[in-house]
Amino acid sequence: MQLIQTVIVKQVLTEKSKKQLFEKFQGRLLQLKKESEQLLFEQRRLEKTKNYSPESLKEKFKAEFQIRKEKMQLVEFQLEQLHNLPLGSEIQEREVQALVEVNVGDSWDERVVNPTIVIEDGILKEIR
Template identity: 55%
Template sequence: MKILQTVTVKQILTESSKKSLLNKYNHNKLQLKKECDQLLFELKKLERTRKYSSNGLKTQFDKELDKRKEKIKLIDFQIDQLDLLPLGSELKDQDVQALIDINIGDSWDDIIKGKTVIIQDGIVTEIRE
């Protein structure tokens, strides 16, 4: 019988992966800032047309702006933490689903523990059971 199991993927922090993560964080931060600018532009544009009630509209835009500002704060925190981490640290990258074969007589505790895949610079270096 086959079952689906969640497998944790961890990345070992190297100089190149650190640069890659930093670039990803900066790109996401820049994208969020662009979205904030676009929202402000759209708000001003809609306020000039006066087709909608300005109080409800402003509240809605403020909520969206606040969401993006919180995400920017989180990214800043992640960048600070990345600077503090020593090379060789393991970072949880993602969870993926794997198809696992189970048979009569298998230890359920061993199956349910799950597996971890370790990646270094894009190459699988270890599979922990």
């Protein structure tokens, strides 16, 4: 019988992967800043049309700005943590689904307990 199981994928932090993560976080931060600027532009444009009440418009955009601000704070925190992590650290990158073959007589704990894949610089290093 086959089961679908969640497998944790971890990445070993190297100079190369640290640089890639840094660039990814910086790109996300830049994207969020652009979204905030676009929201501000859109808010000003809609205020000029006078089709919407200024109060409801401000409330709606305020909520959207707050969402972007919280996301930017999270990315900044991630950048800080990345800076503090030593090389060789394992960080969880994602989770994937895998098929696991189980048979009568297999040890349940050994077959189903949190399997992990470790990747270093894009190369599978270990399966635990």
